[in-house]
Amino acid sequence: MSTENIRTVMEILAATYHGRGSVELGDPYKVLTATVISQRTREEQTTAVSNRVFARYPDIPSLADADESELFPLLNGSQYPEAKAPRLIAMAKILRDKHDGKVPNDIDALLELPGVGRKTANCVLIYAFEREALCVDIHCHRISNRLGWVKTQTPDQTEKALEKVMPRDLWAGSNRLFLQHGRAICLPSIPKCSECPVREWCEYGQDPATPKR
DNA sequence: AAAACGGGGGC
DNA sequence: GCCCCAGTTTT
Structure with missing residues (x-):
């Protein structure tokens, strides 16, 4: 070929x-969070769940302080919500405490976040930072x-x-x-x-x- | 390398 | 009821 x-x-x-679909260029926090939510989840459901989450937790500090029991029901509709809820909160805490409250524009730093594998990390590089990632x-x-x-x-x-x-x-x-x-x-x-x-x-x-x- | 995780829509 | 879905983590 x-x-x-x-x-x-x-x-x-x-x-x-x-x-273009639901993952738009823009706010790295929303791109990262929506991308984690999207794992093994249909696009339409990802959009609905993400909008619920962002209405309650609009930024990294609010998600970092979230109660798992309050976040969990918002994630219903995406797959594995009981696994994603604690990961998303832990992720936000790391961003708040170790990355100056921002999403890192760096593949290795992204891969250290809970719930972020190669697919998610590269997706964030593309849609949050407009990088030529695969x-x-x-x-x-x-x-x-x-x-x-x-x-x-x-x-x-x-x-x-x-x-x-x-x-x-x-x-x-x-x-x-x-x-x-x-x-x-x-x-x-x-x-x-x-x-x-x-x-x-x-x-x-x-x-x-x-x-x- | 393979299993575990296990919600919800479409058929 | 059954099958499948923008994967990651753990064994």
Whole structure:
């Protein structure tokens, strides 16, 4: 798979899917919090839950002082609320006490926060700080394997492999394109290859017997 | 490397 | 009722 083909595919996806979705550029606190809430949670539910949380805890200090029993019910609708509630409070305390009350613009500092893994950290770099980071979620992992751009077993492996074959200027923008394509066409179990705008460049689309991930 | 975590909408 | 969803943490 050549770099030019990768660029062509991303351009077609960009022309096909033009919305931005619920994670907007802006307040790093809200981007980070909404991104943690979004883990394993549908986008519509993420928006509803995030708005409830932000109405009660509009900034880092208020979330750092939150009572877990009060935050927990607000998180219903996202997945694993009982795990996320204490993590979000612990996260806000660390930001307040060790990062000058701000979200760090730094991958290693973000990864030290409770509830923040590589997917979330890279997502924050993109949408809070407009960095060219590569955010590998389950859609990116599945689709880049089907396309044949990488041959990997885990999202972490996909991140390393994709860094080497995808031009850096496509990294940040690829995030929402993979998500939207993954929800609309390149579904996890039975993808709609006949409707796919990039099937011409896709190993899976040309050979649906290819193992799915 | 694999299991645990276990809410809620769509079918 | 069953299946799946913008992952992280723990074993």
